[in-house]
Amino acid sequence: xxxxxxxxxxxxxxxxxxxxxxxxGRTSIxxxxxxxxxxxxxxxxxxxxxxxxxxxxxxxxxxxxxxNKPNVSKGVKAEVxxxxxxxxxxxxxxxxxxxxxxxxxxRSNVVSSVERMTGLQVVEVNIAVNxxxxxxxxxxxxxxxxxxx
Numbered sequence: 001x002x003x004x005x006x007x008x009x010x011x012x013x014x015x016x017x018x019x020x021x022x023x024x025g026r027t028s029i030x031x032x033x034x035x036x037x038x039x040x041x042x043x044x045x046x047x048x049x050x051x052x053x054x055x056x057x058x059x060x061x062x063x064x065x066x067x068n069k070p071n072v073s074k075g076v077k078a079e080v081x082x083x084x085x086x087x088x089x090x091x092x093x094x095x096x097x098x099x100x101x102x103x104x105x106x107r108s109n110v111v112s113s114v115e116r117m118t119g120l121q122v123v124e125v126n127i128a129v130n131x132x133x134x135x136x137x138x139x140x141x142x143x144x145x146x147x148x149x
Contacts, residue, residue, distance in 0.1 A: 029118050031080050035073035038087050038125075041113035042076070045106050047097035049133035051075030052090055085120045092131040103127045 039051055052075035075090040087110060093099060111122045 028082075029080060029120065031078050032073065034078040034080050034085050034087070034114060034118060034120070035076040037114050037117050038078065038089065038110045039073045039076045041110045042089055042091070042106050043072075045102065045109055047094050047102045048091055048106065049094050050092040052092065053130045080120065083121060084123050085114060085118070086124045086126075087114070087122065088126045088128070090128045090130050092133055093129055095132050095134050099129055103129070 042048060042051060077088040079086045089106065089110065091103075091106070093102060106127060107125045110125050114120060114122050
């Protein structure tokens with residue numbers, strides 16, 4: 001029997017009658033999503049040359065293969081739970097940049113980006129600086145100067 005003293009809510013008319021969103025389904029965020037967000041946030045910081053280790057040989061070859069897209073999450077490892085995330089990030093920094101201050105800016109940018117985009121609480125961001133890019137070093141993705149004209 002239907003209770004006529006309480007009319008049924010019309011769709012979209014009374015959101016207070018709807019159950020909280022957690023009761024209507026589950027949202028899961030993959031490790032790869034968190035790693036990509038963190039990688040992009042770290043790259044946005046001035047003074048970062050690259051993410052990953054200092055040995056750029058094999059990665060540079062792989063990235064030159066036609067049709068291969070750059071790996072945005074290179075140098076980023078994440079652990080993701082239902083409500084929290086922890087990240088490890090490997091950096092190559094530009095020469096002359098104060099590393100401790102740079103790490104603090106990277107950490108802050110990564111935490112705010114991941115938390116804002118995913119809703120996960122970031123419990124730690126460990127940063128390892130693996131190399132310093134010197135001004136006279138050639139990148140693996142830059143063409144070498146020709147020896148002939």
